[in-house]
Amino acid sequence: MASTLHSFASAADLADSLADKVATTLSAAIAARGAASIAVSGGSTPKVFFQVLSTHDIAWDKVTITLVDERFVPADNARSNHLLVDANLLQNKAKAARFVPLYQPAASVEEAARLATVKSAEIGIPFDVVILGMGGDGHTASFFPGGSNLAEALDASTPRGIITMEAEGAGEPRLTFTFSSLQDAALLVLHIEGEGKKDVLAKAEGSGDEAEMPIRAILRRATSPVEIYWAP
Numbered sequence: 098m099a100s101t102l103h104s105f106a107s108a109a110d111l112a113d114s115l116a117d118k119v120a121t122t123l124s125a126a127i128a129a130r131g132a133a134s135i136a137v138s139g140g141s142t143p144k145v146f147f148q149v150l151s152t153h154d155i156a157w158d159k160v161t162i163t164l165v166d167e168r169f170v171p172a173d174n175a176r177s178n179h180l181l182v183d184a185n186l187l188q189n190k191a192k193a194a195r196f197v198p199l200y201q202p203a204a205s206v207e208e209a210a211r212l213a214t215v216k217s218a219e220i221g222i223p224f225d226v227v228i229l230g231m232g233g234d235g236h237t238a239s240f241f242p243g244g245s246n247l248a249e250a251l252d253a254s255t256p257r258g259i260i261t262m263e264a265e266g267a268g269e270p271r272l273t274f275t276f277s278s279l280q281d282a283a284l285l286v287l288h289i290e291g292e293g294k295k296d297v298l299a300k301a302e303g304s305g306d307e308a309e310m311p312i313r314a315i316l317r318r319a320t321s322p323v324e325i326y327w328a329p
């Protein structure tokens with residue numbers, strides 16, 4: 098499916114525009130079905146966008162928020178994506194939203210993935226909005242190059258849900274929605290910032306294996322168009 102690049106003069110401009118687009122999409126879903134869903138990324142990039150989105154006038158009590166991926170760490174760990182969402186998105190008007198965490202306090206990451214899959218199945222499919230990020234190594238969600246379950250995660254026939262991922266560049270074991278869960282969102286966004294990420298994107302758009310740069314799976318095979326939001 099095609100992708101469209103939306104470039105902005107600053108990260109603040111990007112955050113305003115992306116928050117407007119997401120708010121409009123969520124509100125349209127609520128008008129049509131009485132509910133809306135959004136899966137967001139962690140990392141350093143989405144913080145300002147989260148803060149702006151949290152102030153939008155949406156029927157947040159009808160919105161379910163989850164994460165595209167998470168570290169196998171509790172929500173009070175400084176590296177938790179849940180913590181980032183709590184501090185920046187589940188604030189202001191968005192406090193009324195329901196949050197479905199991927200981390201579960203289970204004995205193993207595999208058991209946590211199983212429990213998270215059960216809990217996330219209550220969220221309607223497909224997602225109304227998915228916001229992906231991208232690492233400098235071309236990973237997105239927790240689809241890491243060299244990841245322990247990368248082939249399964251990227252296989253379009255792997256069922257919707259959460260699987261585990263371990264990789265050298267990932268730090269802790271990870272929990273990630275599969276490619277099949279994310280690729281058909283009504284609004285599928287790749288949010289990246291900085292010249293370095295633009296270079297990584299250009300490389301990913303070239304030829305080469307998906308396993309080397311897993312973002313290629315989204316760019317090449319997502320059934321929804323990929324809206325790329327970039328600022329320097």
Ligand SMILES: O=C1O[C@H](COP(=O)(O)O)[C@@H](O)[C@H](O)[C@H]1O
Nearest residue numbers: 138139140141142166230231232
């Ligand atoms: O590990 C992760 O990193 C990516 C990118 O993060 P950034 O700090 O370069 O913005 C993120 O999309 C993913 O959700 C996160 O778990």
